[in-house]
Amino acid sequence: MDVFAKNKNYRNFTIASFLSGAGNILFYLALITYASKLRNYALAISLISISESIPEILQVFSGYLADRTKNKFKLMVWLAVIRFGLYLIVGILFASGFAGWNLVLTVIVINLMSDIAGSYSGGLQTPLIVAIVGNDDLAEAEGFASGINSIINMIAQFIGSGLLLFMSYSSLAIFNALTFLAAGALFANVGFNYHKNHSQKETVQVNEHGFFKTIALSFKEVRKANGLLTVVLVIALLNGILGTIEPLISIVVAGNKSSMIIGTYSFTIALIGGVMTAGMALGSIVGTKLFKNMSLFTVAIIATALSTAVVGSMLIKNIFICLPVMASLAAFIGTASPKLTQWLVGAVDQDILSSTIGLLNTILIITSPVMTTIFTTITASFNVTTALILLGITSLIVLVITVKVACSINKKPAIEAA
Template structure:
């Protein structure tokens, strides 16, 4: 905290990111609530949750664009202003439209805003690197992730409270969201200019920044190995909670509390681990093999988390969920810290864009496949498949740990 307080620009960056996060969460809660009141509400809710997964997939395209933008903070400020304007318009739409037409317009605006936000996300590593060069990037990234996750949790709770107090007055929720992005724009303006100079690029670079990201992963076996591993670990982790929710709903798993409280507890445990992992987990892994060691420990506890379903006990599930989320949370800052150290500033967006897209694709696909297949195949058969796959990942890590690292 002292490091943050003694660095005003870093402090302002954290405020901007927190405000953007809380604004996104406020609106998500409002949109889900509105969707639940429509006819065919299940379809509306599915559309909201599905559209939340799509923008990060565009990182592979947006990353190279972010590289070409020199004044990173100025562009981030403009993006926040555009998002502020979108939600002001969104609020006014409630005065003119209703039901599915209104829902479709709101969903579109939210999707456009989230996609614009990816531009800021892909420029953030450079801003983070520039504003406090004396602090290691891994620590700063961990702190930023913890702040964003903390405000996400707080935003979900506060958003629900505000909706209740305002009697589901969605116009005000849109305006509040607009205000958070407006304040985030002010915070980015206070940071000042963070400008990166364009490096001389050959003709191949000019053709496609995406190729640069792919080329980096092709040439850097260590980073490529970790990204592929994390993508595969996501295949294991993503569907387990939805499967657990199904078991709890069918009363096939022991829990001392009712269904809604069980879901809340698991969500809270996952969120808490996602905050503590990037902040304190980094201290457990040091040296040249810190990254591979963190992935190996994370994969081991991911396998335990998967296998814990067979205990049919929520206490065991909560413990293994916390440990898996904690150690995977520690891995992400180490991964992107390695990218920052090995990639020229002019190509960081391209490389991070490819990585972000790869990591974003697997969770929704895996969740959809395994959570929907329980209607046709035994839940425990699905879990067994995921468990075998998770053990297979651990064996691959052990086999390649010495050779690559």
Template sequence: MKKILNNKLYLKILISDLISNFGDTLYFIALMTYVTEIKNSNLAISIVTLSESLPILFTIFLGIIADKTLNKVEMIIKTLWIRVVLYLLVAIVMNFRASIMVVIFASVVNLISDTLGQFENGLFYPISNRIVKKSDREETMAFRQTVTSTMNIINQSVGAFLITILSFFHLALINSMTFGISLLIMLLLKSQVNKYYEEKTSSNNRLPLDFRAAFSDIRSNLRLSIKHLFRINNMRTILLVIPILNGSLAILLPLVVVNLSKGTALTIINAATTISLLGISTVSGGILGGALILISNKFKQLSLGNLLQMNLMTILLSFIACYYQNIYLIILGSFLSSIFVGALNPKMGTIIFNNIDETKLATIFGGMVTYFQLGEVVSRLIFSSLVIYFPYSYITIIYIVVVLIATIYTFSKVQNV
């Protein structure tokens, strides 16, 4: 811990990232609250959900581009400049009367900003790798995860409060300012980071990016990953169900927002507070799940199958609570599900590490993440279509049926894995 706190450069970069994360959280809550106030709210929610989903599809490709980028620090600064300008434009547009056109513009900006954010993360990975000693990396990653999750809870709470006292114009302006502060920090650190990083990378010869070859690599890596994953003993059922689990969790918040746009049945104080509390329950549940794996022997002894079964049951509880419009039960279900997800992830990672040839680990892990995220993307795309044509209760029933089938299938197939 002392080594991390003594690494001033790493802490400054982490602070820059945390500041921009606050802006992202504030903007997301503001945008979700904004769509509940316009007439054509279902279409608006569909558009916002799409803007949140599509950047996930670019993850691998953006990683390849980031690896091929030579002047990473300069590129990070450029992406921050673009995001500052984009949210200044959103602030101007938010001065107009609430309408679907404003939502479309704000969602396009959200899509571009999230895509740039993923690209920026890819640029940061090798920089962080250089400024943290190899012996300190595991502890540093755990520290970063804990700090980021804790700050996410604070961000949700502060965001909900600010939305009650500020206009959407001011919220977009604050978001732009957070990226401006991150930009200023990176400009001040530019020479220091370059000195630390370029000395070790300037001699590297990188080939220019071949887009056709990149797409071919992505396709072959994903196919190879799925093939290896399905070869692991007793894993077929779990690997079939986890994308359904992820996809169901991904649309819980948009489903609540649909209800908030139609009435006050799920409202706690106001729409922003409700959205924030749901986000806090998810983050805090994930933190607790990871902690329980470390400190509780009983929790540690639960099999992957057991955790998956309990996870599906809590998600089912959340959707049933959605149908009966009980927000407190929805939050409880989201919290419990996040605990089991927090415990499921390290167990899943351990199985991969123990069963895959170490020379293929990076490829398999990258493909695994993409495979699991596809469930989330597909679910959001389906939800974006359903929300335009079907009422809230019908969509809820559809997801109750899907999760119930997955739960029954899991109990009938999964043994102690």
């Protein structure tokens, strides 16, 4: 919060990201709503979901391209303008006689192009944020941005559903386009102010290596920082566990309505999602400052222990124990992610920073759908209790490994604190 209030460049930079993110959520809801009215709506919604996930999986490539980009501020502005143009086209398509599957498929392709550009822009942002706020304030800055972004996304979903009652699909697409135009203007302002106080030589750090050499270097840099790779894998597994908990608890609640329902089933599921989102946001905004001097390994150990406790609370089927423990788990995961980014920035060469973060983000993203698929398959093949027991055992194994690695690292006096 302090860095947002005091650092004007970071404040404008973050507001630009919030604007484009909120606009994207509003339009995503509009597109999903339109697709739900088609005859084969399930296929249309599935295609939209797949198109939304592709750019996230490709972050390692967008990060690599970002590291090879010389004038990062300038390209970010152009990417925002390109995305403005793409959604302006979408708005015109919705306003024309174009309709049905032809419209949806065309918009999915345009939306995919925009999201890939957004992934590229995200890769460009990381080293620039480091330059703007400095290494010491990075965890707080990243945590604040992540937490507020989660809150904005949650609010934007409710606002979007309300706007759809009186705004056309075309109007929402054009509104989304304007958010990118406003973001581009803010990025341009930050870039202009930054270059006034820094020489071009200071701001340009470019990776000259090929893609596979860059990935090899990224792994080498991460492995060189003692314990960093382990904590990355631990946080990836924690993300996977958190992602798996949502579908499993939905099944548990459905099978135990007398002891797990608060009000109605739909309200209970919404409450669980809201509690987890609020916990992540609280951890990102407050936790990074509150636990600034706590090592990342300690945060990871607490989070892993809480993941085991969540599974235990689901097994005893008590919603009033589940909710606070789940909120605590989400809060510590929200605290861990910005601290991990800060450690990465200090451990990795700046010219391959975006590539490394993109690679690790890909690992973090993939674990959730993979673990969810595994444990929901176990639930379908056997029962939810078996899946929960195996998930609990997985959490305990991760906890034991994390504690052992943390203890072995603490025995070495030369280790740099996370």
